[in-house]
Amino acid sequence: MLSVWLGWERLTHWWWHTRPLGPGGIFRYRLLVYTGLPVTLRDGCTVRPGHRIIDLHFDNRRLLRAAVEARDKPWSLLRAAREDLQTLASLVGAGELGEVRALRGVTLFARAGRRLGFEARPLPVTGTARLQRYFFVGLLAVYHPRGWQAAERFRERGWPGEAWMSRERLLDLYAARRETTARGTSESDA
Template sequence: MYAKMRSYVITIWTILDPIYYFFTRLTYIDDESNKNIFRVRLTRYKGKSCVLSDGTTIKKNDMLVKIHLHNVILLKELIGHQGETIKARIIYNQVKNSLPSLAKYLHNHPEQSYIKGIIGITALNKGCRRLGFETHSISNKYYLLFKQVVFMPMYCLAVSNVSLKSLRRPPMYLFMSKNRLLDLYYKEE
């Protein structure tokens, strides 16, 4: 019963996703493989200042590339897989395989010199440090609550065993400076 309901929800999500895509001003990253899990847009940072490990300071109104996971593709990829470790590995590999295209996108972007780095928000942040990301807490309590509510349906669809403790896991900002992204993932052609 749960699997059938999950399938219906993913079908509805697939239908509504183009509307979401339109209103959020997201763009796809040009990628020859068409398997990039990211959709992106330029944004101005509105949180508290933070200093990344490489010395990059992210301040209010700095320009960043905001990354969004393409949840429909990701959910379809996760269907049929059992175990949270396997699902986490799938997500990790999808993100890892998409980062070189993101680095190329940033390197070739007309606003590249003004962009400080990339930002994302996720509650699934285990393993992100191995990819080069840094996590920072969301300080605005209302925005944090909003993100917890927004992430709840995705989380419930993605995991096999939903617990109250796991639903309370706070979303975090993920940052990576432009220099770190390019150092780790950009390859000159």
């Protein structure tokens, strides 16, 4: 039964043409034209139908590998996510992804995205959101070392949400960090 989730995940990555952000990254992404209702973010950015956005996805295999390796260092997962966002900020800042308005991810972990600078919004209760929840909880059971035991609390109470970040916020938070990190490395190498 769990192989259904693995097959579905492979199919969605192929169908949506998601791309990894780096060899060890935990995010994948795709560019798309937004078709939902207008969304206004806290920084004043409004995303309307027709705007180009970056749709973020977890690379679940890499996420699990990173989580297992991070048992003794729980902050390393956060560091890996920040590194991916720095890579994304670099691509956006250089214009390599065209004119994008914002980033969005749909996940059971949307609230945790606040630590990375995202705004979290619960999805409305719809048939589509119920299917997404079913899929996400199944993926959690497939990839987590404790399987369904770990997924149980999300099956009972978890609800997917959207994690949003404007283009400007991404660049403010992560483009400067990459430049600072690069300067610090080159100065220490001298």
